[in-house]
Amino acid sequence: MNSLYLPYTLKISALLLLVESLLVGTLLYIGIANHEQFLHDDIKRESDTLATLLDISLAPSVMTQDMAQAQLQMEQILRKERLNYLLLEDDRGRVLASSGIISTAPLPEADRIPSLWLADGSYDFIAPIQLEGVLYGRIHVGMGLKRYQDLMEQWLSHSLLAAAVILLISLGLFLLFGQIFRRPLRNLTEASRRLADGHLGVRVVKKSQDEIGQLTDAFNSMSMRIEQQMGELRMRERRIDEERAFLQRVIDGVNDPIMVIDLDYHVLLENIAAKNHHGVVQGEKLCFRLTHKRDTPCNSLDHPCPVEQLKATLNPQLVIHEHKDQMGQSQLFEVMASPMLDASGNLTGIIESHRDITDRQKMQLAILDKDARIQHLVNHDQLTGLANRTLFNDRLEHALKSIERNDDMVSVVMFDLDRFKTFNESLGLSNGDRLLKQVAERLLGAMRGSDSVARIGSDEFAILLDRLKDLEGVMAALRKLSDIFLKPVIFNNEEYVFTVSTGVAVAPMDSRFALDLINCAEIALHQAKEQESGGQVRFYTSEMNRQINQQLQIESSLRNAVERREMRLFYQPQITLKDGQLQGFEALLRWQHPEKKLIGPDQFIHIAERTGYIIAIGRWVLKEACKQLNLWQQAGSPKLRMAVNLSTRQFRDASLVEMVGSVLQETGINPADLELEITESMIMENVDAAIAIMDELNRLGVRFSIDDFGTGYSSLSYLKRFPISTLKIDRTFIHDIVHDQNDSIISTAIISLGHNMGMRVIAEGVEDEEQAGILRQSGCDEAQGFLYGRPVDAKDINLDDGAYPQNGAVILTGSE
């Protein structure tokens, strides 16, 4: 039987009995040990007494050798003391007398210590017989232990009996008390069981003031409390049921489906509209199955799940869901999901209210469409479809706000058609409208997507240039504007060419306010219109006006500079440092402006780059340089080479390879004598594309040099991938190479780097022999600079005068 089911009082009784048994056992053990020790002591004491007695009694007899007396005394003592035997011997061991010995067997060995439980039941010892310390003999004594053993056994039996009686009485008492104690406990147990069975009125009669009585009180209080609380609970349940029914009636009265969903997507509550909407599915509680007939919760791929959104935000969410009704008809629902929080503010679920917005959505779309049309009408010019002044103003204000947050610029470019009034009067208003439409179309086609184009007057247009970094953006827009009107407009098979007068205002320089900026542009436009010749551009600010006009002038002049043969090439020699021999020339471009002096490339190349004129100019340069090289080679310097610079735009130009190929073919020079100079930035911008272009040109036989090396940010790991034959150390390192140790170290490093990569190294800007000496010492291959010759026209170069050992002399005449 499992001890767990034993009565508690029985367990206590058993425990007490066990404890008592241990206690009694311990006491018994101690008693036995003590008693045994006592008996041992008794035996010892008696044996000592006996030894003394024998000594006193027998010593005189032994001394006087009165054996008869000794025998008599021994027999008396044997009897009186109930000894087993006595044997008297003299000091030499001769037997003098004995008593109680009938066997001839030898005497037992003397026991060393007295013990109650000696095997033969006799304590055998030897006592001396002496007088005044003089030994006269010994007495062997056999002291029977039986009476001690009997005493011990008697004591033991009495003790065991007493212990057994005590234990039996205790057992009886424990069982009796157990019964007595169990009774109230049984009553309490029974009452508890009845209480558990729902008999809340059960009470136990208290019969004592002890712990059982206190327990009884506690039980009665508990049952009373439970009864009371159960009553309250039932009442609350009734109230809750009523409230639940009321709530259900309330939400059932709502036409829109309402659902309460827990965080695990289980529908906790829903109204009739919801049930009608998704249909009753027996046993199904998952919201996504009920409403969407799907097996997984909604996700952001189709439409967001309100439960997840609320988990993330804890804020009410409005989502649009598409539901299929029971007929499979698609319906659009606006789902308003509100958080359902517990008392601690923790999200426990959501409350969803659905509203069918299928019709409303359609209606709203229609309204929106209509609104959009109205809005378009309000904000747009009906003739051209461009934004009108209102919308333009709005956009301008918006743009101006954005530049407050950064350093961008906004520009208003306002223009009108010159002589439009005359055109209108001569060809009629309808053609005027057609012209305006064409202008609008051309504008929309030409401007950036971010630019806003508006018609703000009869023939007056405005362009909003947004997020400009510099005036180049304005220039580009003006260029496009100019280009638009370069193409003639055809009416009735006749071409008409128009020019436009343009006024430009720039924020924030001119103003930060929309109306002010428009006014500035209008003022500038008015100024442009005041000019007799059409096609004028005026900026509101005079300095800006000057800069822009100068640039526009350069651009305009540069447009046909090649055709007008205004471009010229100068050549600067490249010399071997070791022996001063001429290796070739670098072709350098100059522009002979018709109204100005010779213009250096730094003043016009960037404009040519921006305008794209560089393509034509570059082709001319390459062709001219190659032709000149051919002339020199034909004239007796066949080993000369020619270095030609490529611009960034040229390098990116898709027709570069083809152009170089055709030039080489046209001029007939050896491609290996042509070295195209590019910069680090050109190739690092798009490494893969640069490698592809260079590889292609390299396959033609053309070589490459890196110009201005050391000023860019070349990646050495990439550098080895390019087919580069020459590095040109930038002149800035050469300029201070004599005085600046860093420049010297960098130059030496570049030379070492180039050599290690199998490249030739040329130092640019060498102006004196000291610089040349350092470079020579550093192992630099070639040099170029004023020390060896300034860039000069080809006609000023005479390769036959013997100035340079290789390939004849070069006479450098003239100067820049």
Place this chain on the structure above:
Amino acid sequence: MLLLSSALWGFGLESINEIAVFPYLSPQKLVQLYKPLAQDLELKLGHPVRVVSAPNYTKFMERLAQHRYVLVINASHMARMAQLDEEYQPILRPLTDLKAVVVVPRNSALMDTAELRNAVVGVPSRIAQITQIAKAMMREEGLEPGTDITFVHHPTHSSAVMAVANGKAQAAVISSRAMDQLRDRVGDRLRILSDSDNLTGALPGKAPPVIYQVSPLLDIQAREQLVQIITRFTNNTKAGQAFINQFGYRGLRHLEPGEMEAMTPFLPALRAQLVESGK
């Protein structure tokens, strides 16, 4: 047989392992008194020597007859008997003599021994030498023991004196040595009425208190060595002096010729008493 073997071979000093003292005191007392001598002999002889005795005078004499003892300290009359009967040789005697004294209470009116007629007189045992001297003394005064005077025998001299001190006897006859030893205890209550110095009969009035004698089996050389050992101890050592003076002997000496013969008058009575005691 023993004598024959003695004649042939003789006992040496190694045979002396006991000092047999005549039983005039309790065994415990005898051991206590003679222990110094036994210890000295042990030391000199190189083997244990202990004091032994006999249950009574008769037994003692019987054992002498059996030659069980080699070295014997005997009463002088018994020594004479052993000498005569068993050839035990006397070797030494104390420097002092033994005599009998008549003791009466200090306030007694008795002034002469003759006045003890009809008195109860305490005496030692019947076999004691003093008892014989006491009888002789009384007879010289005209008092026949058993008729004119009543002898009450006491086991010891002291008990006889204590009987006088306690009023149970009018007088006591004890040895002078015993009186000397008891003087501290009873000297203020008793006084000596007379002594045996002037005894005129066959019995001598004084005698050696004890006689040291040896078995005839002990060879002569050993005997001489033994005498030297004992006398050197008793007469020349502090311990020996202390030992011998506890008896009041002052020392031991060789016997003079005739000294043993002087004891012969004690023998008839002694023999009779021994026979009586042996029954």
